[in-house]
Amino acid sequence: MIVIDRKIIGMTFAAHSAVVEAGQLRFFAKAIGETNPIYFDESAARDAGHPTLPVPPTFFFSLELTRPESNWREQAGIQLPRVLHGEQQFTYHRMAYAGDTLHFEGRITDVYDKKNGALSFVVMETTVTNQRGEHVADIRKSLVHRNG
Amino acid sequence: MTQPERKALKVGDTLPPLVLAPVNRTTLALFAGASNDHNPMHIDIDFARKGGMPDVFAHGMLGMAWLGRLLTQWVDQRQLRQFNVRFAGITHLGNQITASGRVTELFEADGEHRAKLEIQSANQYGEIKIVGDAIVAL
Numbered sequence: 001m002i003v004i005d006r007k008i009i010g011m012t013f014a015a016h017s018a019v020v021e022a023g024q025l026r027f028f029a030k031a032i033g034e035t036n037p038i039y040f041d042e043s044a045a046r047d048a049g050h051p052t053l054p055v056p057p058t059f060f061f062s063l064e065l066t067r068p069e070s071n072w073r074e075q076a077g078i079q080l081p082r083v084l085h086g087e088q089q090f091t092y093h094r095m096a097y098a099g100d101t102l103h104f105e106g107r108i109t110d111v112y113d114k115k116n117g118a119l120s121f122v123v124m125e126t127t128v129t130n131q132r133g134e135h136v137a138d139i140r141k142s143l144v145h146r147n148g
Numbered sequence: 149m150t151q152p153e154r155k156a157l158k159v160g161d162t163l164p165p166l167v168l169a170p171v172n173r174t175t176l177a178l179f180a181g182a183s184n185d186h187n188p189m190h191i192d193i194d195f196a197r198k199g200g201m202p203d204v205f206a207h208g209m210l211g212m213a214w215l216g217r218l219l220t221q222w223v224d225q226r227q228l229r230q231f232n233v234r235f236a237g238i239t240h241l242g243n244q245i246t247a248s249g250r251v252t253e254l255f256e257a258d259g260e261h262r263a264k265l266e267i268q269s270a271n272q273y274g275e276i277k278i279v280g281d282a283i284v285a286l
Contacts, residue, residue, distance in 0.1 A: 024182065031175075031182035032213040033168065036221060048224075057216040057231050061209055065184040081189060081199025085208035089232040095225065 002147040004120040006111055008076045013106040013126075018063040022098035025053045028062065055096040060128055060137050061088065064104050078122070078145055086121055087142035093135045101131040106139075120145040152223060157263060157286065163249040166218045170244040171206050179210045206239035211269050211278045218247040218267065223284045229262065233280030243271040249282070261286040 022042070029040040037044035038054065045053050055063075073080065096102060106126035113120050126139040152161075169175075173191075180191050185207055188195035196204045212233050219228060239245065246269070253264035262285050269278040 027178075028182040028213075031178040032210065032217060034217060036217075054225060056213070057220065057225060057228055058209055058213045059183075061212075062182075062184040080187065081195065081201075083187075084238075085235050087232070087234045088209070088212055089230070091230050092228055 001117055002077055002079070002082070002120075002145070003117075004078060004111055004122065004145055004147075005076045008072065008108050008122070009111050011072065011108045013067060013072075013104075014070070015103065015105045016067050017101050017103045018066045020055055020063065020096060020098050020100045020102060022053050025055065025059070025098055028056065028059055032056075050095070051097055053098040055098075055100070055102075057090060057092070058088075060090060060096075060102075060139055061141070063102055064106065064126055064128075064139060067104065067106070076122075078143075082146045084144040084146070085141075086144040087140070089138075089140040091138040093137060094130075096128075096130060096136050102136060103129045103131075105129075118146070118148050120147055152263075152286065157251060157254065159251050159254060161251045163218060163222045163265065163267075166214060166221065166247040168214055168245045168247070170242050171210075171239060172241060173204065175210070176204060176206060179207055179213075183207065183209060183213075185209060203241060205241070206243070208235040208239075208278070211235070211239055211245060212280075214245060214247050215249075215267050215269060215278060215280065218249055219265070219282055219284070222249075227285040228282065229285060230283040231280070232282070233267070233278050235277070236279050237275055237277045239269075239271065239277045243277070245269050245271055245277065252281070254286075 026040045038048045109125045110123040122143045124141045128137040249265045249267040252266045265282045
């Protein structure tokens with residue numbers, strides 16, 4: 001049975017920034033079958049009172065994934081084929097738009113087992129701010145690692 | 149977009165459901181690229197089999213993005229305060245997801261009227277894939 005190293009609790013990820021690109025927002029809208037034009041047509045977005053294309057509710061997760069690669073998973077004993085997504089939470093403070101530069105500061109806040117150690121849960125929390133230092137969102141992600 | 153009328157909204161009211169096309173490999177390839185999630189479990193059957201899965205399967209965040217569409221077709225995204233899910237089951241190729249939601253609570257917080265919603269995704273066999281909740285301002 002694999003044991004996830006508890007020492008990763010409290011570990012912080014190197015902060016990183018991501019520029020929100022309009023083209024990728026349009027690609028994301030296509031990939032999820034979005035039909036509301038405010039998410040892929042700038043003029044529809046402006047007609048609805050937005051400055052340009054908004055970042056849709058779950059896309060912060062995708063922007064966070066642009067974090068530079070590191071080997072923290074391997075060091076903690078996590079194997080990618082054994083990982084499932086357990087829970088995902090977003091708290092929103094203000095909108096973000098194409099052209100914004102978003103700043104991500106994340107850390108591992110908990111590791112715990114369920115089912116007598118057959119499953120380990122790794123919880124990560126990230127604060128998202130924009131180029132003006134304004135608080136945009138909080139992200140909480142829980143990964144499940146199948147240990148058996 | 150027709151916004152929900154705060155005065156008329158009641159606990160138990162349902163959101164217009166969102167019925168998606170069945171998941172296929174193209175859906176997953178496009179979502180992998182568009183979402184920056186390049187985990188091969190979702191796009192490479194050889195890798196998935198080595199990981200003990202019979203085939204590739206949908207990204208959890210694809211299902212959550214569909215729930216996001218359910219919410220933003222009902223309420224302007226500027227009114228979305230919280231969006232939480234638990235992934236309850238794997239969404240397999242061929243699964244046709246229906247996203248649905250209902251109002252479970254009406255309350256006031258931070259000086260605004262808010263509604264709490266219970267949301268879920270299920271496939272064509274009624275198997276629950278995602279359960280969650282959201283808080284929106286009214």
